[in-house]
Amino acid sequence: MDHDPVDRLPLARAAGCPFDPPAELGRIRSESPLVRLTYPDGHVGWLITGHALTRAVLADQRFSSRYEIAHYPFPGLTEFAELPPAPVGDMTGMDAPEHTRYRGLLAGRFTVRRMRRLTDRVEQITAEHLDAMEESGPGLDLVAAYAQPIPAVMICELLGVPYADRDAFQADAATITAPDATVEERTNAYIGLQTYMRELVLAKRAKPTDDMLSDLTTTDLTDDELTGLGTFLLGAGLDTTANMIALGAFALLRNPGQVPALIADPGNAVEELLRYLSIAHTGLRTALEDVELDGHVIKAGESIAISIHAANRDPHKFADPDTLTLNRNAAGHLAFGHGIHQCLGQQLARVEMTIALPALFTRFPTLRLAVPPEDVPLRPEVQNIYGVERLPVTWTRDTPTNS
Template identity: 45%
Template sequence: MTTATFSMQRVDPYSPPTEHLRLQEENPISQVQLTDGRVMWAITKHADVRAVLGDARFSSDRALPGHPMNRGGYGGTAAKLKQLIEMDPPEHTQQRVRVMGEFTVKKIAAMRPRIVEIVESTIDAMLASGSEADLVTALSLPVPSVVIAELLGVPYEDHDFFQVNSATFVEIDATMEQRIEAMGNLKAYIGDLVASRVENPGDDILSRQLAAGAGVEELTGLGFLLLIAGHETTANMISLSVATLLDRPDLLQQLRDDPSLVPGAVEELLRYFTIAEVGHQRLATADIEVGGTLIREGEAVYGFANVANRDPEVFPEPDKIDFTRGARNHVAFGFGPHQCLGQNLARLELEIVLEAVVRRIPTLRLAVPFREIPFKEHGPNYGVYALPVAW
């Protein structure tokens, strides 16, 4: 069955799109037509989404004709600069194995003291600015921006350039031309940064990957991917998490009473919001059965992680936020060979930020009614454009 208008727009900030939930209940594997005209299989159950994301026969190679994310722009230079998320084995396996060591639990845990410093100093600056702020620009964006900049070895004097261009992606009034310009600025900057590391290696991920055998083009793609995937997504989760705590005083009080709940709160909020909206589109390269449904070679597939994380068969009372749920089996970071490389870093940043906000700003409150927060109703990542707060 094909629906004519399958929207990605959320009407409730606390819920995935109504049509996604309806499909999961009534027809969990079904062909749908998106509002842009594309037809693909919508996969909505937790087990089925994991099955698709874990099967390399569902290709991530966006250069393939028929891939749902191939919009005709994957020839020439774009194909040469293909990023890790756009690759299939064996190319993907080789490059991912090479960089995985940078993101182990042990390696990321060693970053905790520096991330704590970044978070504490960012909160210091926000509190020193007065009694009101936009949390997005004052905290949510700067923290992951500085962390990623240091990971890539961006010189301190370039941090402002880095943050200004990165922030353009989430500005509500930024034009498409401004977003494209900012993206071009950052790609060019990272290309120059990689080139400089060829001549003058340092103690950073780019230098270590060059030493491990990564090529310049591969590393430029990786650097840009880390920036986009590790910056906006984490910033969105910080904002959504704080907005939820301020809107739900009962949840905030739980963390004040027992700070040890923060790691569980991070996992539950990741499950609940599942902010990556478009990253799980694949192309079947063979006839494959999923959940009793045959998907033919050449057909497009979309794994809807947002409703997979609300699957009542896996998460009882899925619309309830429960910090003690133990939701590490969520698919907010994806699943399988393309599971988010930086998930350990994102978790650590979120834990440190939430703990610090709860501990340091006991009078923090929303400066506008919750309904007036400008949520991103549709787009590649869910979040808010601004979060006015006061203390």
């Protein structure tokens, strides 16, 4: 059965429901998991909201990830008549064989075993930041004090980036994705980030150290490729996990009855948080040829907006999907994507989250929001990664008892 085209990608989340996808996505999914969608540039493409179809498209290489042939589903980026190709090293916007080459060089450096070896270091960094929180006392922004620094330290150490330089490149990374940044500001920020990484690559070639970037200088990657790949990995490692830790903490502060399940089985609880929050909420693919899908023909050149957060709330896959249930089996969620573009750093993210979140609530059992929940500033939906801008929290200090 054909449906009228959706005239825009639903963006507005219901008031007071910062963790739920826009309600309209659920309505659309209940009628059909694949519908026509009118894009901001006038292109009439598609929108997928169902779990099974999302998984199928992400695994099908007849659908391209290349930016330059896609139509962007969100308002914005009006400065481009067409999207530019992916910068050198940006694996997200590449297809095989370029993507295959990069992925092959990196996959062995992000294995489960290698990432689990970092557990002790993540625990140490987490403890240091919990100590600093305790020393500063109640009343702080959990994003700046805890959620951002832990993954920032880890990705810096993994790549061999001096942590002392983090403020400069974090500012540039934030500007590149800021919805209100001008074209000039974004361009200058990107150039600044690339310039920094190029200097670091040359330094690693001249004097290698014990880190991934130095290790990659022994491959056939050129300086341009190393610069682009390093920039891509740095940005990906900073933004995603920081937002999962912060938004995960916010969700737990709003659902305190779930904290015991987090502490009892952090690994399982993190999978449910990943499903429930789905911070990388929308994917994009473009058909390279005519493809029949769910009784429709997706014509070559048509783009498909893939609603990951709607797919992860599909009741055909997960029972009572709109409820956070940390002891559920959330296997099969698509928070890290699926197919050849499945998140390369997912194991590192899991290690960081399974340590940082339970440690936070164990150290500060009275942790609570310092502002009404509706006053917590959220990132705009048009950004690729959803999350909170700041998370003001406080807690009750332990007071000694008189004996």
